[in-house]
Amino acid sequence: MTAPGATLTPHADALHAEGDRLMTICNSCRYCEGLCAVFPAMELRREFRDGDLNYLANLCHSCGACFVDCQFAPPHEFAVNVPRTLARLRNDSYRTYAWPAALAPMFDRNGLAISLVASVAVAGFILGFVAFNDPGALTATASGPGAFYRLMPHNAMAALFGAAFLYALVAMGLGLRAFWKDIGEPAATLGHPPSLWQAAKDAGRLRYLDGGEAGCFNEDDQPNDRRRLYHHFTFYGFMLCFAATSVATLYHYALGREAPYPLYDLPVVLGTLGGIGLIVGPIGLFAAKLRRAPHLVDEARFGMDTAFLAMLFLTSLTGLALMLLRDTPAMGTLLALHLGVVLALFLTMPYSKMVHGLYRYAALVRYARESRW
Ligand code: SF4
Ligand code: SF4
Structure with missing residues (x-):
């Protein structure tokens, strides 16, 4: 069964696919748009490539407010956990862009x-x-x-x-x-x-x-x-x-x-x-x-x-x-x-x-x- 919110945009890994799924749900909901810069930036987009997700992840300051406010957070079947998914994407992005x-x-x-x-x-x-x-x-x-x-x-x-x-x-x-x-x-x-x-x-x-x-x-x-x-x-x-x-x-x-x-x-x-x-x-x-x-x-x-x-x-x-x-x-x-x-x-x-x-x-x-x- 396809996860609620899943999209067809190709991604490098399951973590980015999960980020895309969450941002797609949030883009329909928009309840958190006043909390930080992530949600207004998300609203400027219709699809979320890996680069977009890495951008949003680094914009997130991990304040946790959108988890506390979310009506779709676990145990809801949508299992929306934006702070943790963005934290994982953010930490992965450091590795992706490291030189050498x-x-x-x-x-x-x-x-x-x-x-x-x-x-x-x-x-x-x-x-x-x-x-x-x-x-x-x-x-x-x-x-x-x-x-x-x-x-x-x-x-x-x-x-x-x-x-x-x-x-x-x-x-x-x-x-x-x-x-x-x-x-x-x-x-x-x-x-x-x-x-x-x-x-x-x-x-x-x-x-x-x-x-x-x-x-x-x-x-x-x-x-x-x-x-x-x-x-x-x-x-x-x-x-x-x-x-x-x-x-x-x-x-x-x-x-x-x-x-x-x-x-x-x-x-x-x-x-x-x-x-x-x-x-x-x-x-x-x-x-x-x-x-x-x-x-x-x-x-x-x-x-x-x-x-x-x-x-x-x-x-x-x-x-x-x-x-x-x-x-x-x-x-x-x-x-x-x-x-x-x-x-x-x-x-x-x-x-x-x-x-x-x-x-x-x-x-x-x-x-x-x-x-x-
Ligand atoms: S985190 Fe939850 S409440 Fe906030 S915009 Fe996303 S789905 Fe809506
Ligand atoms: S945890 Fe990140 S995305 Fe959620 S409200 Fe705080 S800064 Fe925004």
Whole structure:
């Protein structure tokens, strides 16, 4: 028997066929059109190709409101569960667009184990290298400008981390290009500032995580704003840490001032605030994940989600510990650990939950464009 709502549009797999079935039912019902951007975007379409479904999936913020509101949710025979199906499609889309394709299976493996092994391996390499060349540098109490570079010269550090960051940017950029082409959006949209600006505002305040202004239905039918709050801590914490690194780079090359800097100086202040955000945010998001209603969860990708949160948390923890203990003999070991975690974060970024920010922003740009024209 054909499932209620099934269509004849060809799909790559059963998951996309299920997404098509649900969107076809929702397009007839339209009860949820005021909840978020997904339903108005859906209403602009009569059929749902795989690229359309990946676009809608990345537009969804997983607030759960449309499951709570749905009269066709299980145990109804239509079995409509939009948040979980879109979560599965979204998570699959990261794998589909990954570059290089050979590394796409990293999304399926235990990302936390890979990231931790990479962190320890890099930290171990740095420690071993220093112990071999200058054993005293590991336990020496060094402070003041240039103290960090006794462990690893600044130019070597900049080359290694610059190359890793560049690789992450290229890999994520090529993934984003594949997504953009597959959803069928013309390149001209990238030259449309109002759409870019509207999407930046919607992403910056997580407009569509509010379940149509009620809040996020993460745990049950009692909405709250905790996921949005912790997401803000994480996102703005990350941006502050990025700003701290950028200012420090400017100090080094433009002003000739070497790290570590005094506690009151801008890179340290930005890094400390960002670090606190990256402690509070990932812990809050992890707790929300543990409390999430089972019918909303894409169980297969729980590891991928938590690995990225864990790496952000460890980056911040090792960074703050280094800042607090930089004038003690623990500085060498903590610096090696911090560098190991940061390098592993950069290298695994294109195959982690990090990409959800890029694809969601791209989906918001498209939505801003098509809801305007
Ligand atoms: S989720 Fe349910 S109530 Fe909402 S539009 Fe779809 S079918 Fe209708
Ligand atoms: S953002 Fe919320 S209301 Fe919209 S599709 Fe996703 S889970 Fe449903």
